Amino acid sequence: MIEIEFEEPNIYDCECCSNKTVRLTRFVYKDDDAYAVYYCQYTIGHKDKVVTGVISLGEWWEESVSPERVAFPFRIWTDESNYQIGLMDKEDCIWKDIEILGNMLDREVALKHKWIKEVFQLTDHIVDEDQYIIDYLE
Numbered sequence: 001m002i003e004i005e006f007e008e009p010n011i012y013d014c015e016c017c018s019n020k021t022v023r024l025t026r027f028v029y030k031d032d033d034a035y036a037v038y039y040c041q042y043t044i045g046h047k048d049k050v051v052t053g054v055i056s057l058g059e060w061w062e063e064s065v066s067p068e069r070v071a072f073p074f075r076i077w078t079d080e081s082n083y084q085i086g087l088m089d090k091e092d093c094i095w096k097d098i099e100i101l102g103n104m105l106d107r108e109v110a111l112k113h114k115w116i117k118e119v120f121q122l123t124d125h126i127v128d129e130d131q132y133i134i135d136y137l138e
């Protein structure tokens with residue numbers, strides 16, 4: 001069973017405008033073990049309503065960064081009726097220099113990774129349970 005720990009967001013002034021940028025940090029547990037971490041960010045009032053994020057999976061119980069920790073950058077937006085999830089390249093990820101997230105994968109590599117099902121399982125939980133993201137994209 002997957003459980004997401006919801007904490008208060010960090011809020012910044014957007015670098016490109018005076019709007020508020022919201023940054024979320026979420027720790028995820030599977031059967032009570034540390035399982036993943038994800039970051040998400042969006043800016044209220046931007047024309048493109050999109051949430052950018054990164055999911056880091058694997059060995060979050062270790063203090064040091066393990067080679068078995070892998071990061072998947074993604075975006076969430078909506079079309080008329082559904083959430084859309086797209087993987088992104090590392091170069092386009094705002095967290096690409098955060099080493100603690102692990103080995104960050106480009107889109108093409110990520111799609112073939114053995115954990116890709118778990119990534120999409122977690123994004124399903126995000127759009128189902130992370131109320132900040134649900135409210136923003138509504």
Ligand SMILES: [Zn+2]
Nearest residue numbers: 014016017043
């Ligand atoms: Zn802006």
